[in-house]
Amino acid sequence: MSELTQAKDRLEGLQALQDLTRDFTWLDDEWVLAFRISSGIGQMAYEAFYSTAACGSPLAKVCGQHYRNNKLLDNWPSSLIDTVRVSVRENGTEQAFITFNGRGKTFDSWFAKDNVVSSSWTDLQTQTANYFSIAGHLTTVRPVRRRFFVNHLYNDCPGDQGWLAVLDGQEVCQYAWPRVPANFNVPLILYSKRRNLVTFSSAADVGVADELLILVKFRDVLDCAGACVTTR
Secondary structure (H helix, E strand, O other), X not given: OOHXXXXXXXXXXXXXXXXXXXXXXXXOOOEEEEEEEEOOOOOOHHHHXXXXXXXXXXXXXXXXXXXXOHHHHHOOOOOOEEEEEEEEEEOOEEEEEEEEEOOOOXXXXXXXXXXXXXXXXXXOOOOOOOEEEOOOEEEOOOOEEEEEEEEEEOOOOOOOEEEEEEEOOOOOOOOOOOOOOOOOOOOEEEEEOOOOOEEOOOOOOEEEEOEEEEEEEEOOHHXXXXXXXXXX
């Protein structure tokens, strides 16, 4: 590929990125807000992720809906994405995170153990997981609706261990998980407060987050040349 062609491709890639990200909400000048789960607002997080419902303003903390960047999620530019970050927050401060390799992934396939690049949970990449997906664990036989679920193992509720769970419905293990109140407003965001997996029955080790953010970092146009021109 000639230098002229490379320069042309980079300019086209830069224009595509500028067109896509116009009016987006940026955090720390490098991360774009793609989705925000707000705890306890009475709207299921999983359904909101796959719908077009969104807050009028991404900066609004309480608006009766989860924030969804429809332009980004519905036109996911896989060739432009570098990294995706899940940020678990309380009082506006990040308490835990997972970063994923987003290159060449769809708008939901990046959320997988094989794509983990780094995490505040230091054992996340070395421990096994029985669930690691946005869809998580859903069953109608017993009330289980665990989304954005990152779990190590099941052991009859009191011994269940994991890192993250967004509860989109009433929970069969409520009797054994002290951070899950009876008849709570969905969603409830549970996470490990430690730097490793925890047992969900340990109240001291499990936090309840205010929000969960999905953030996107785009590739450097100089790094991807013509590959950045196309979107999904």
